[in-house]
Amino acid sequence: MKPIFKQPGQLLGILVLGLALVMPWTQSNAAHDIRGITGGTTPGTAAFNLYAFPFNMNLPDGSSLYMWGFGDMDNGDNATHGNVYGLPQYPAPTLIVNQGDVVTINLTNTGVPQAVGIVVAGHQLSASGGVAGLVTNVSRDKNALGGVPETVTYTFTAAEPGTYIYHSLNGPNPGLHAEMGLQGAFIVRPAGYDATTNRIAYEEAETDYDQEFLYLLTEVDPDIHFQMERGHYAHSTNADRLAKIWFVNGRVFPDLFQGDFNTLYPHQPYQSLALANPGDRVLVREVNVGHDSHPFHHHGENLTFIGRDGRPLSSDGVTANLGRSDNTLNSAPKQAVDMIWTWTGKNLNWDIYGPISTTCTDADNNMEEDGNPLVVCNDPNCNDAVNNRTLAAGPDGFDDDNYQYCPDHGKVLDDLVTLPGVQDMTLGGWWSGSPFLGDTGDLPPGEGGLNPFGGYFLVWHSHAEKELTTFDIFPGGSLSAVVVLPPYIAIN
Amino acid sequence: MNNHIKRALPSAVALALLGGVGASNATVFVQCPGDNDGDAAWDSPGETQPPGVKCKSLIAGDSFVNMSDSNPLYIFGFGEQTGTLPVDLIGDGILDAEWPGPTIELEQGDEFYLSLTNVGTVIRPDLFDPHTVHFHGFPNAASVFDGVPEVSISINMGATLTYYYNIVEPGTYMYHCHVEASEHMEMGMLANLYVHPKQDFDGCLSGLCIKSNRARVIDGEVVDPAAPEGYVYNDNDGTTAWDVEVPLQVSSFDSKFHDASYFVQPLPFALLKTTYPMINGRGYPDTINPNALPAPTDNTTPVPGFPEGTESLEGKMTGNPGEILNNGTPTQLLDSVVTVTQGETLLLRLSNLDVGRFFTLTAHGLTMKIVGTGARQMRGVDGKNLYREVASVNFGGGESHDVLIDTTDVAPGTYFLYAAELHQMSNLSQLDGGMITEIVVN
Numbered sequence: 001m002k003p004i005f006k007q008p009g010q011l012l013g014i015l016v017l018g019l020a021l022v023m024p025w026t027q028s029n030a031a032h033d034i035r036g037i038t039g040g041t042t043p044g045t046a047a048f049n050l051y052a053f054p055f056n057m058n059l060p061d062g063s064s065l066y067m068w069g070f071g072d073m074d075n076g077d078n079a080t081h082g083n084v085y086g087l088p089q090y091p092a093p094t095l096i097v098n099q100g101d102v103v104t105i106n107l108t109n110t111g112v113p114q115a116v117g118i119v120v121a122g123h124q125l126s127a128s129g130g131v132a133g134l135v136t137n138v139s140r141d142k143n144a145l146g147g148v149p150e151t152v153t154y155t156f157t158a159a160e161p162g163t164y165i166y167h168s169l170n171g172p173n174p175g176l177h178a179e180m181g182l183q184g185a186f187i188v189r190p191a192g193y194d195a196t197t198n199r200i201a202y203e204e205a206e207t208d209y210d211q212e213f214l215y216l217l218t219e220v221d222p223d224i225h226f227q228m229e230r231g232h233y234a235h236s237t238n239a240d241r242l243a244k245i246w247f248v249n250g251r252v253f254p255d256l257f258q259g260d261f262n263t264l265y266p267h268q269p270y271q272s273l274a275l276a277n278p279g280d281r282v283l284v285r286e287v288n289v290g291h292d293s294h295p296f297h298h299h300g301e302n303l304t305f306i307g308r309d310g311r312p313l314s315s316d317g318v319t320a321n322l323g324r325s326d327n328t329l330n331s332a333p334k335q336a337v338d339m340i341w342t343w344t345g346k347n348l349n350w351d352i353y354g355p356i357s358t359t360c361t362d363a364d365n366n367m368e369e370d371g372n373p374l375v376v377c378n379d380p381n382c383n384d385a386v387n388n389r390t391l392a393a394g395p396d397g398f399d400d401d402n403y404q405y406c407p408d409h410g411k412v413l414d415d416l417v418t419l420p421g422v423q424d425m426t427l428g429g430w431w432s433g434s435p436f437l438g439d440t441g442d443l444p445p446g447e448g449g450l451n452p453f454g455g456y457f458l459v460w461h462s463h464a465e466k467e468l469t470t471f472d473i474f475p476g477g478s479l480s481a482v483v484v485l486p487p488y489i490a491i492n
Numbered sequence: 493m494n495n496h497i498k499r500a501l502p503s504a505v506a507l508a509l510l511g512g513v514g515a516s517n518a519t520v521f522v523q524c525p526g527d528n529d530g531d532a533a534w535d536s537p538g539e540t541q542p543p544g545v546k547c548k549s550l551i552a553g554d555s556f557v558n559m560s561d562s563n564p565l566y567i568f569g570f571g572e573q574t575g576t577l578p579v580d581l582i583g584d585g586i587l588d589a590e591w592p593g594p595t596i597e598l599e600q601g602d603e604f605y606l607s608l609t610n611v612g613t614v615i616r617p618d619l620f621d622p623h624t625v626h627f628h629g630f631p632n633a634a635s636v637f638d639g640v641p642e643v644s645i646s647i648n649m650g651a652t653l654t655y656y657y658n659i660v661e662p663g664t665y666m667y668h669c670h671v672e673a674s675e676h677m678e679m680g681m682l683a684n685l686y687v688h689p690k691q692d693f694d695g696c697l698s699g700l701c702i703k704s705n706r707a708r709v710i711d712g713e714v715v716d717p718a719a720p721e722g723y724v725y726n727d728n729d730g731t732t733a734w735d736v737e738v739p740l741q742v743s744s745f746d747s748k749f750h751d752a753s754y755f756v757q758p759l760p761f762a763l764l765k766t767t768y769p770m771i772n773g774r775g776y777p778d779t780i781n782p783n784a785l786p787a788p789t790d791n792t793t794p795v796p797g798f799p800e801g802t803e804s805l806e807g808k809m810t811g812n813p814g815e816i817l818n819n820g821t822p823t824q825l826l827d828s829v830v831t832v833t834q835g836e837t838l839l840l841r842l843s844n845l846d847v848g849r850f851f852t853l854t855a856h857g858l859t860m861k862i863v864g865t866g867a868r869q870m871r872g873v874d875g876k877n878l879y880r881e882v883a884s885v886n887f888g889g890g891e892s893h894d895v896l897i898d899t900t901d902v903a904p905g906t907y908f909l910y911a912a913e914l915h916q917m918s919n920l921s922q923l924d925g926g927m928i929t930e931i932v933v934n
Contacts, residue, residue: 206873295890297889297890304873319874321872321873322878324868324871325865325866327867327890330887347660348632348658350656417523420521420647424653425647426646427645428643428646430642430644435636456634458635458638458640458643459640459642463891464847465674466674466847469674469761471762472760472761475672
């Protein structure tokens, strides 16, 4: 069999599309970290300057939605990935600090017509400045104060690592502020964490990971937003609330596949398309900041739960040993769950890289032909001398370099079943045209084209399928995905 | 209102499908090793079933069902056609969608060839929807057989897609169509799917448990009174042993949604409401009817759920009250009868495929031990069992729970398993219905 060549003419398109659609490509390290802002470089402290302001947010049907959001007043000075960005955003900036940091959040309301404050789940905040509100001090709209901004300062210690939620909780209708968008994620890195050498979610064993993604679930009732836009602040009651749009990281399908800080979505900076290479341990920090429960389902593999609400699932403080496995998270409002997802393609009983080639060379054993970028080279070798997870000597079934599952190596899918012709099938936009990882196939004009690397897209979505809609339009809503990319595609 | 008499003319419709869709290559092509005539069964001379191979031939199409208050609803669904020759598959499959779809029961180690033939929706000839099977929870799924149309392939009318699954993980899964998931799943393309563990045949390698009786029967051996009927997982300690197993899948229909589909109206996704909560496609008391329900019949209007202001005494579907639908083919085949003898351990394979809401199942007087979730044993990374004994199970769409009920100390009698959201015990406005079944302990 000949190796699986892609058309050279497609290569440029592949790269261009890849830049725009699949890969953020902004960093040089080979792993994905959650985008957000840190509290500066002073050890032991983290300081944030946030403001609150109304904005209008895009939806894929071309409409927009009136929101209230937090923004980074420092314009991204301490952004994790260097993004210069200071717009009010949905969700709020993801705040990332280190365990033990004394955290300071200065909040100034520069335009939200109600006084806003900040609470952080699992933490006691002391507040100064502003005026007393429902549960803490709040900042009033500066426009109601003659243009003089009012700043509230919150301080607390981030004592325990994990994933938390912060949001505004104030006003005559306490649920309104989160509904309007004043909410986000707060992440505490554990002691000993290092972004390159010790990627861990907690200090406990089995919480280490390769890729890290945020899945922040929310939903909105547009009617409430229409009322707020008109200034009818009393015209929303909780009894009337019926969510009609469902979000992951503040975007809906298909916008949520686009890269972080894509300028098409000026107020929705965070993508939710997750990326992984085979064998990667993918940490999913899944937080529900909405008012409703969502059964959130992950295709491809089960996840192992390792933490909840900023506490590791551990009986002994040594290993995260109390986590069960599931493919669907019963995600309750204001609940944060940390989970590890790993996909290897093990035991499919056919070779995910297609037929073996004896004519290509792959000296670095990364499934890519030497000297030919993005050409799959499935050579006859499967090198399995060590355990990929523990690095102990002895085989674990997986190739040591590319995580190929050796017992399935060389098993030919065509020997099992024949796929229908393209005229008998409807082809999805993210279908590569080939069943093989890293491969693309011939597609009819106008079909496919959104999966130039031949990745395996596996959808991660609400399994209350009514939530896969945007204001009654399918597909939309909280329909996201992970894409498993061949090992030679670096993930950033 | 101008009601249409919709009698299926299978041959004519099949012809239309094959000749009129413009897909001149559309082919019924059922693939199954050892089967020579394309019926996914080894029932002809010269055909032998290869060891460990399972095949199934399903159609995806439409039909009618009756809710337990006799309200007829239009559905999409899967139908069993294993054993049907390709030449008959579309004709036989039309108007034969089952609610829920055929249960799939597999053994760990099976190679499973699942052929899905799209017979179209004859009641909605304006539609030309493709369909898929999504094997929900399948480990290490490759996108080609994951059944998600946006990121993969789906099968057009008049053609067949054969899915290949190597079955390596026991547990309670489910399957459903993923095409236009909000619509096709609400319309009824849902079903039970579960996998028995290898431990049933091997016993515990630790020596703590013995070969199960269901494996002994399969192997043609004498049953052992000391052995359980089966195990849920390869637990290696015998803690997931069971004597009676029943798959119970909860879901619901919104009659307004189904009527909107039938009458070719915009579909209310955001306003979707649970009006007919069901277990295995029936509301109580049909849940405890051990037989297939009779073929659905049309009903006079107003019936519950009929669009307001359009009530008449004509039949909703055909204009003729009492007219038999589906050409007389029953489409609600699955019951939810649970019968156990005191002392036995009952396994409930609970799954939820509702598209709109969570449900909580409870059973007064009975303790439920959850031993598995999401088709995996509840066991931590260091080997500790994380089982939980509970009085209720709350779960949303896509969640499954393996629940054991030990009846050793349970007095004989009838126990109700029902939605703890007590208003879900109704068939629309008819009370004492909906999400209820009975657990009979003898």
